[in-house]
Amino acid sequence: VCEWGMSDKLGPLTFGKNEEHIFLGREVARAKDYSEATSLLIDSEIKRIVMECATRARQILEENIEKLHALARALLERESLDGEEIARILRARPFQEAPAPV
Numbered sequence: 001v002c003e004w005g006m007s008d009k010l011g012p013l014t015f016g017k018n019e020e021h022i023f024l025g026r027e028v029a030r031a032k033d034y035s036e037a038t039s040l041l042i043d044s045e046i047k048r049i050v051m052e053c054a055t056r057a058r059q060i061l062e063e064n065i066e067k068l069h070a071l072a073r074a075l076l077e078r079e080s081l082d083g084e085e086i087a088r089i090l091r092a093r094p095f096q097e098a099p100a101p102v
Contacts, residue, residue, distance in 0.1 A: 007045040015042060067092075 005012035015034050032039070061068060070089050074081055081089070 001042055001045050001049070006049065007042075009045055010038075010041065 002015040
């Protein structure tokens with residue numbers, strides 16, 4: 001929200017100035033150059049975005065619970081799965097046993 005403008009309420013604005021330590025080469029702090037009211041709005045928007053995403057994640061899991069359980073069962077049986085095996089489970093197709101090594 002502060003850096004990338006991900007909020008419709010706040011718009012495509014950047015809030016705060018990054019203070020970087022030259023020798024560390026990374027962000028150390030963010031200077032606050034906005035009001036307390038804006039700070040509260042930023043916090044509110046961050047909370048809203050996180051809560052919406054958490055709700056959406058839960059919805060996706062609930063809509064796909066059978067696939068999730070199928071993956072869990074397959075992992076308990078086989079311990080590891082490759083991409084093709086995972087795709088087969090998600091498409092609800094049975095496993096094809098791999099040929100025995102020679």
